Amino acid sequence: MDNYFEHIQDYLDGSLAPADTRRFEEALTNDADLRRETAHQRMLRETIAKQLETSQGVPALAETLQAASRAHFAKARKPKYPSVVRWLIPLAAAACLLLVLTIPGLWTVNFERLPDMPVSVTRGVGSDDLALQAAEAFNAKDYNRSVQLLEALVAHDTANMRNRYYLGLSYLGAERHQQSADVLRPVADGKAVYADDARYFLAVALWRLGDAGEALRYATQVTPRSSYHQKAQKLADRLAQ
């Protein structure tokens, strides 16, 4: 059959003329390969159409699930560390900080230093390999590659804040500051666990874009819960000068 795939698509679109439809259906009856290919194409079209349509409902569902998850698991959650360890952690942190502050030459802050993207927490059957590749590229500082992969992951699962966060960081690593700010802003303004850290990196991106006012606003919103709280304060001090 000439234009094999065009005929299949036209048939599935319902755009063949009645006579051509009859001919195509006769061919389907007699040609097992055509039958298989048409069924395969129909499955692809139905899957994509469904997945695209349903992805619109995912963010709202994700919010409900997060609320249910927090409510359920909070009841069962117990302190993870014994009490002695819990008070030793801040003590050790304070000792380390004192040590660091007394070593000359360690005052320069690299505001744009990016964290590693954890490989071990990547999951999801469909996107697992892609997420792993993205993490590997990110940790190898191949930010152009991690941008490419994370863009695909974000398009696939728009509700996944983790992927959005690391996409924003990848843009920052690739010095694409405007795109970094565009991606990080909704994460920073949201309630995901990445929001606090996203505020810091958004402040850095905005600072690099020359928007000191907005950068300062986000830097001062980073709470002490974030591991970037101190760096955010230093950035804020610098921006306020």
Add this chain to the structure above:
Amino acid sequence: MHPDQRFINYLQHNDSRGIAEIYRLYADKIARMIRHNHGDEADAADILQEALIDIYRLSADGKFVLTCPFEAFLVTVCKRKWLNVLKKKSGSPVTKSLDDGFTFERSEETEASGHADQLEREMAVMQVLEMMGDKCRGIIKACMGKEHQEKVAERLGLTYAYLRKKKSECMAQLGKLVKTHPLFNGEQ
């Protein structure tokens, strides 16, 4: 249709009370399974949430019919997801069976596996689509909505003839790529 279809409906309708019931009935069981297999409660919370979103994606068009207990389906999806995580973690071999704590009828397990296979295949199609070039991916996504193809061509600034030709080329390419995916190997 299994009476547990109501749990699918809760997800479809983003019913917060129904979803709370899902957590009340199943979250601790999933958490126990994951804790017994090198995970913790946070892992369980993530896995359960991802599994429920995937089940929503599978069923949100209203055509999906559950033919086994929801628990069997949910456990199968969570189990597969967690196995994938463990495979990616170096030095964390699975030392216990992930079946810990669950006993389902053979027929229920078969039905649940069938549903989970369908879910994984749909996710694989979307994964392959996202790996395609920008142009093909854009054309395919634009053409899969309910909008008339001539309107789509106009919106994309293309002639209808070009869109029609390009769409068939891109769909053919997608079809070939999907057939090489491990989950579709049998269809080649």
